[in-house]
Structures are given as structure tokens and as C-alpha cells.
Amino acid sequence: MIRYEKDQRVPVTLTVNGREYRQWIEPRLLLSDFLRDELGLTGTHVGCEHGVCGACTILLNGSPARSCLKLAIDVDDGQITTIEGLARDEEFDALRQAFSENHALQCGFCTPGIMLSVAVALKHTSESDPVDWDDVLSGHLCRCTGYVGIRRAIKALQAKEGGEAKA
Ligand code: FES
Ligand code: FES
Structure with a gap:
């Protein structure tokens, strides 16, 4: 198991709606918070934050996934589509x-x-x-x-x- 120091940041690369983002983030940052707070893609809603309501659904490599149940770092190199991407x-x-x-x-x-x-x-x-x-x-x-x-x-x-x- 990897141990992270307090306040340590780690690099993550994600392609979101066709655009590549490379950011340094806290290891514990949820994918839903990464999309909303780091990228400003607030079309991804957050309701229950434990995988029940489906409000935070995004497409991860083309399949629906709960973004509140994933750490952003766990989907490093992933392809994400949010509702903003679908709108195009x-x-x-x-x-x-x-x-x-x-x-x-x-x-x-x-x-x-x-x-x-x-x-x-x-x-x-x-x-x-x-x-x-x-x-x-x-x-x-x-x-x-x-x-x-x-x-x-x-x-x-x-x-x-x-x-x-x-x-
Ligand atoms: S916020 Fe409810 S399933 Fe993610
Ligand atoms: S929760 Fe209001 S439209 Fe579905």
C-alpha cells in the first residue's frame, strides 16, 4: 500500500471531454470533486456521495460510472465524458x-x-x-x-x- 504524507500532492493526467488535463492533486480527491472544483465542470452533480443516487454519473472510458466512488488518481490516464462533453x-x-x-x-x-x-x-x-x-x-x-x-x-x-x- 502506498502511503502519502499530509498535504502531499500527486500528478494525475485525465482526458475530460476530449481535452487533456495534467494536474497536481491531493491523493484523496474524489473524481467528482476533481471535475467540479478543479475543472469547474459543475454539470456533474453530487447528492449522496456514497454511490446510491447516481447524480454524479460520468462516462469513464465510455461506460457510466459513479464519480463519487472513485479517487481521481485511481482513474489516471482515463477518458472521462461529463454532461458538458455530451452537450457538444x-x-x-x-x-x-x-x-x-x-x-x-x-x-x-x-x-x-x-x-x-x-x-x-x-x-x-x-x-x-x-x-x-x-x-x-x-x-x-x-x-x-x-x-x-x-x-x-x-x-x-x-x-x-x-x-x-x-x-
Ligand atoms: S453522489 Fe450519489 S451516487 Fe455519487
Ligand atoms: S430529482 Fe428533480 S428532476 Fe430528478
Whole structure:
């Protein structure tokens, strides 16, 4: 086990939304705090800070992950996508529009995490191998929508794209 001195800083290199960052950080810094406090990417929300609510979800090397459960140093050399990075993706426009049109958000606290998980799931779903949306959404706590609007948004998007519509 590596032991760190008090106030010691360690180097970390992370590619976030396509841009490489090299920083010196405290070894105990959470990835969620690194994104929010060091990089100013506050679209990554922090709710429970122990892996339950899903608000802090980011994509780590293309897969959804809880950024509150990881130390930034543990994902050194990783590729991270936050909601800010997805916002530059044209494919994301349709998802954003579907959420907006179907009232899939109210306060919006859970929304970045849910959108990241849904965006990845949509890429992997097909008629022959449909994604289990209960499973996807079970990783996210939304205290406002009752999930009705979120499911409606997914369904509308899939109908528009001609994919399977069971959400
Ligand atoms: S803040 Fe990370 S899961 Fe709740
Ligand atoms: S929209 Fe408020 S928590 Fe989900």
C-alpha cells in the first residue's frame, strides 16, 4: 500500500471531454470533486456521495460510472465524458429535445447522470437485444418526475429513430 504524507500532492493526467488535463492533486480527491472544483465542470452533480443516487454519473472510458466512488488518481490516464462533453455531441440534441418535450425533468438535479446513462444505453439497445430500462433507471434517484416523463422521453426518441419502443 502506498502511503502519502499530509498535504502531499500527486500528478494525475485525465482526458475530460476530449481535452487533456495534467494536474497536481491531493491523493484523496474524489473524481467528482476533481471535475467540479478543479475543472469547474459543475454539470456533474453530487447528492449522496456514497454511490446510491447516481447524480454524479460520468462516462469513464465510455461506460457510466459513479464519480463519487472513485479517487481521481485511481482513474489516471482515463477518458472521462461529463454532461458538458455530451452537450457538444450532435446526437445528444435529440435526447435533450425528447427530455424537454416530454417533461422528463423538473429540478434537473438527477438529469445529467440520467442522460449520460440513457445515451449509452440507447447506443447498445436493439430490437433483438433490448436494453432493460428498469435496470438503467434503477441506478438513478429522481425525486421529482416519478420517472413517467423520463420513460416517455426514451420511448418517444426510440419511436422517432425506429428502434424498439418498450421503455
Ligand atoms: S453522489 Fe455519487 S451516487 Fe450519489
Ligand atoms: S428532476 Fe428533480 S430529482 Fe430528478
